[in-house]
Amino acid sequence: MTETLRALQEMRFDTCHRDFLLTWEHDDETIRGILALARLLKDWHRSGRRFPVFRTGLAISIFRDNSTRTRFSFASAANALGLGLSELDEVKSQIAHGETVRETANMISFLAEVIGIRDDMYLGEGNRYMRQVGEAVQEGFEQGVLHQRPSVLNLQCDIDHPTQTLADLAHLADHFGGIENLRGKKIAMSWAYSPSYGKPLSVPQGVIGLMSRLGMHVALAHPEGYGLIPETVERAVRQSSASGGSFVQVETMEDSFRDADIVYPKSWAPYLVMQSRTELLKAGDREGLKTLEKECLATNARNRHWECDRKKMNLTRDGKALYMHCLPADITDVSCPLGEVSAEVFEQYRIATYRQAGYKPFVIAALILATRFGNPAEALLPFAGDGGSR
Amino acid sequence: MTETLRALQEMRFDTCHRDFLLTWEHDDETIRGILALARLLKDWHRSGRRFPVFRTGLAISIFRDNSTRTRFSFASAANALGLGLSELDEVKSQIAHGETVRETANMISFLAEVIGIRDDMYLGEGNRYMRQVGEAVQEGFEQGVLHQRPSVLNLQCDIDHPTQTLADLAHLADHFGGIENLRGKKIAMSWAYSPSYGKPLSVPQGVIGLMSRLGMHVALAHPEGYGLIPETVERAVRQSSASGGSFVQVETMEDSFRDADIVYPKSWAPYLVMQSRTELLKAGDREGLKTLEKECLATNARNRHWECDRKKMNLTRDGKALYMHCLPADITDVSCPLGEVSAEVFEQYRIATYRQAGYKPFVIAALILATRFGNPAEALLPFAGDGGSR
Amino acid sequence: MTETLRALQEMRFDTCHRDFLLTWEHDDETIRGILALARLLKDWHRSGRRFPVFRTGLAISIFRDNSTRTRFSFASAANALGLGLSELDEVKSQIAHGETVRETANMISFLAEVIGIRDDMYLGEGNRYMRQVGEAVQEGFEQGVLHQRPSVLNLQCDIDHPTQTLADLAHLADHFGGIENLRGKKIAMSWAYSPSYGKPLSVPQGVIGLMSRLGMHVALAHPEGYGLIPETVERAVRQSSASGGSFVQVETMEDSFRDADIVYPKSWAPYLVMQSRTELLKAGDREGLKTLEKECLATNARNRHWECDRKKMNLTRDGKALYMHCLPADITDVSCPLGEVSAEVFEQYRIATYRQAGYKPFVIAALILATRFGNPAEALLPFAGDGGSR
Numbered sequence A, B, C: 001m002t003e004t005l006r007a008l009q010e011m012r013f014d015t016c017h018r019d020f021l022l023t024w025e026h027d028d029e030t031i032r033g034i035l036a037l038a039r040l041l042k043d044w045h046r047s048g049r050r051f052p053v054f055r056t057g058l059a060i061s062i063f064r065d066n067s068t069r070t071r072f073s074f075a076s077a078a079n080a081l082g083l084g085l086s087e088l089d090e091v092k093s094q095i096a097h098g099e100t101v102r103e104t105a106n107m108i109s110f111l112a113e114v115i116g117i118r119d120d121m122y123l124g125e126g127n128r129y130m131r132q133v134g135e136a137v138q139e140g141f142e143q144g145v146l147h148q149r150p151s152v153l154n155l156q157c158d159i160d161h162p163t164q165t166l167a168d169l170a171h172l173a174d175h176f177g178g179i180e181n182l183r184g185k186k187i188a189m190s191w192a193y194s195p196s197y198g199k200p201l202s203v204p205q206g207v208i209g210l211m212s213r214l215g216m217h218v219a220l221a222h223p224e225g226y227g228l229i230p231e232t233v234e235r236a237v238r239q240s241s242a243s244g245g246s247f248v249q250v251e252t253m254e255d256s257f258r259d260a261d262i263v264y265p266k267s268w269a270p271y272l273v274m275q276s277r278t279e280l281l282k283a284g285d286r287e288g289l290k291t292l293e294k295e296c297l298a299t300n301a302r303n304r305h306w307e308c309d310r311k312k313m314n315l316t317r318d319g320k321a322l323y324m325h326c327l328p329a330d331i332t333d334v335s336c337p338l339g340e341v342s343a344e345v346f347e348q349y350r351i352a353t354y355r356q357a358g359y360k361p362f363v364i365a366a367l368i369l370a371t372r373f374g375n376p377a378e379a380l381l382p383f384a385g386d387g388g389s390r
Helices: A003-010 A028-046 A069-080 A098-107 A126-142 A162-175 A202-211 A230-243 A253-257 A271-283 A286-301 A343-358 A360-372 A376-384 B003-010 B028-046 B069-080 B098-107 B126-142 B162-175 B202-211 B230-243 B253-257 B271-283 B286-301 B343-358 B360-372 B376-384 C003-010 C028-046 C069-080 C098-107 C126-142 C162-175 C202-211 C230-243 C253-257 C271-283 C286-301 C343-358 C360-372 C376-384
Strands: A058-063 A084-088 A112-118 A151-154 A186-191 A217-221 A246-250 A262-266 B058-063 B084-088 B112-118 B151-154 B186-191 B217-221 B246-250 B262-266 C058-063 C084-088 C112-118 C151-154 C186-191 C217-221 C246-250 C262-266
Touching (some): A003 A028, A028 A360, A028 A376, A058 A069, A058 B069, A069 A084, A069 A162, A069 A360, A069 C058, A069 C084, A084 B069, A084 B084, A084 C084, A098 B343, A112 A126, A126 A151, A151 A162, A151 A360, A162 A202, A162 A343, A186 A253, A202 A217, A202 A262, A217 A230, A217 A253, A230 A246, A253 A262, A343 C098, A343 C126, B003 B028, B003 B376, B028 B360, B028 B376, B058 C069, B069 B162, B069 B360, B084 C084, B098 B126, B098 C343, B112 B360, B126 B151, B126 C343, B151 B162, B151 B360, B186 B202, B186 B253, B217 B230, B217 B253, B230 B246, B253 B262, B271 B286, C003 C376, C028 C162, C028 C376, C058 C069, C069 C084, C069 C112, C098 C126, C112 C126, C112 C360, C151 C162, C151 C360, C162 C202, C162 C343, C162 C360, C186 C202, C202 C217, C202 C230, C217 C230, C253 C262, C271 C286, C360 C376
Parallel strands (some): A058 A084, A058 A112, A112 A151, A186 A217, A186 A262, A217 A246, B112 B151, B186 B217, B186 B262, C058 C084, C058 C112, C112 C151, C186 C262
């Protein structure tokens, strides 16, 4: 049995038979346990060792928005653990209401171990929907409808994107030689220009919500009017202080990049715009939506200089900060005329961003194990002796 | 080895290497065997015992109509038995004709164990299509095209919905403490109002076609012009008489509910309308279809009082009949302004309807086992010793 | 251990950790090895022996064109080998460019063993796209992004359709009692009329590119203006000469059929038209496309007599040539008023064409094994003792 597995057996997870919806709902030991577990699974896979801990059972995915990367990461994690995948494709426009959610959640769950949901379109909706699903299967389990209560996994909501940010953290831990080495490091979470101006807030919110717990110096930068959900920023401030790090908000990408060890320049939609949009959509106000779009495009165009280029990268520590992106990036002259990052900077870190993404299937597998088993390491024990054969 | 499994080994099934298309094509012992098998699988799953009897092989599903519940039940059953799922999504409008059906049936079946089909849109079409698929794979098997002849499972056609009604029966057996205890009980199969007026006839036809075999008193109620396919009613009459039960047709929901132990109020489209609709669709007569829809809506509107409310429930035995529904129900003030059932009655039985649905994956798994193995219990033997681990 | 397996263990494959894109990129021993492997898997499956050599892992399919037969063959092969299937449905109109292909190829491949691609719409595009995917995962593997480099399988491109032609060859080998017996046989690859005039060139090109290596006499026939990609014809000429066979081009279906042992009459689009079409599509020239379609229909209509009927079949050796088709065929009076083959001729060979298709899942499984394992037979060894139980 490997050392890592033995260490993992001693770790305590607060996730068993719970949902995993927001990283800040789980304690530090659990976060570290998830990372250790993900790393073990990645090492095992690299060495050809397989770990189908489930003999049968379904992983259900509900994608209320298009997705390729997360869809394949979830499919990969499910398959690696021995689960079958069943996808529920909901028509996006069909707004699910109470009874429909309760009923459907139970109808799809009779043999389910986990339900992964992506619902990031409307502020105030996605995370609420996930909680409704969680409550529905909890009721179903308590009432004897379901033999087991499947765990709900947040595959991106309006508030957080935990499978992304945990993969980001795993990548950082590897890059800097351990999670402890992140203490004192500076990370810049900066808005960046994109011609596609309606991207979700979940990544920046999730990044500051997770990295602020590790004693890092977090700098958040965005143009006026592009604020995040206020509670997510307030939480990051509190957490930074508690973890011995710091949190600052600055007004330019340049200011955030100065002496940074890590930069995460990424476009997102203004919070207030997303709020208005959600209301206009609910009211079916087409004229209002058109006007809003016009305003957004005008505001967006004023911030075209928020591009991560070589000049700004040179402001980082020794000009060598680690560039991160959740992909796909809007790359100037590659995917659009002007985007989040210059072609030259992106090309330098292209492979690094692929590696960053490579943690996601294993993070998802770790989350599934951690929400299904009191001691995930013990569930893996039968596969530890397996000598690297696939 | 469990007692149940031993008892099952003695049971004789008439299903081996046959299709399962209509419950009344199978004898009483087989029906009881399917139920016993479904119950065993459900118990095993609840206790954490798994039963992947197939090492590899495909379960193919062909859905010629939208479906969430049946789709997931079939996916769950396939996964539980160790089969992979492949879905064939046919464009609904594309009317399959002879050679296409023959060829496609063989092309998808080279490694298939079972083909589940849902085709309930047009009277006279769905069941016929299933038989064509069955004949095509039979020919393919006899001619050496296929190494094995996959079984065709009816996942709902224009005549019957056997996986639903067998799940209904499993639910009743559990609720009343055994299938024998259903003898002498009264079940009301009643039409109910719904703003969506084109629902298939398969559930009411399937319910009277199955429950009339068990010595129950079956009362069928619907407004004038909402008759079922005459042959299905005639069969129910014959079967009721043969089984020592009775069969009556009444003209109001109230009459059917009086002293009922079980009520199944559910909307369906008038048989004659469905027949006209099928002909108009074949002829591509758009004007005719519009006129027909108008007439239907007018007729339908005249029957808005066919709602299962508390007052009607009070007519049942001690006011405590078991309410059943195949879901999703049209619930007044919840899913529509006026529907099949009042919110208050539905809420009382909501969890019971979820439980009713919960038998379906295990019924489908039982049908797959029963059509693939001469002695399904023996196929399960290797998993009987498994001590509840998943 | 079976004799066949022992013989297979001695065979040398040039496919390990390579892509399989064009049959002529692989040597004769490999082609024979693939056929022997496919045959073994087919025999094992027929006898009930299963061979899930992978415990977990994904087979990814990318279909950039509609497909039922190839989709199910790939799904069947993946399942039989123990792989899970994940399908990437790309919007057809979305033309993938450099960075998108590189990135997506890596994002879907973290746990992938094989990527099957169908992209046959535009000349010069499909095969190039497959090579881009191959290069992308090669880079990902070398850079440590991917733990293993998945193999890319050509499920039909603009140049070749190797899983089809290898299945065709397996069928011929069985029909004539061994691949050696094909030497000296005459095969007619002839264009045939179809009202659907835009079919890919990959099947005729693939057939002459493979059959010309076996000492066969290949006769290619098509109307003026329906030429194949010149390089594919030139290669067939060279290969025929090298293998001791011959290659002729004739101007009528009749001439190609004369004394043929095998006939493969099938519609395809004119090469020059496909080239113009690709350019017009790239330029977004709608008027040009309309004009081109008009011209095509007119040209096509002039060749309505290219139908495989009894009279033409009577010209073949003893009037008994084996008719082949990759299905679905356009059958006169069955699927269209006038098509590639008369109803009477097709009916005579209908079951034979089904059998021909039946090799495809096993050919794909053989290709997966041959690209994943240095010695595919050894990967199968653990299953050889399995006594025919499923």
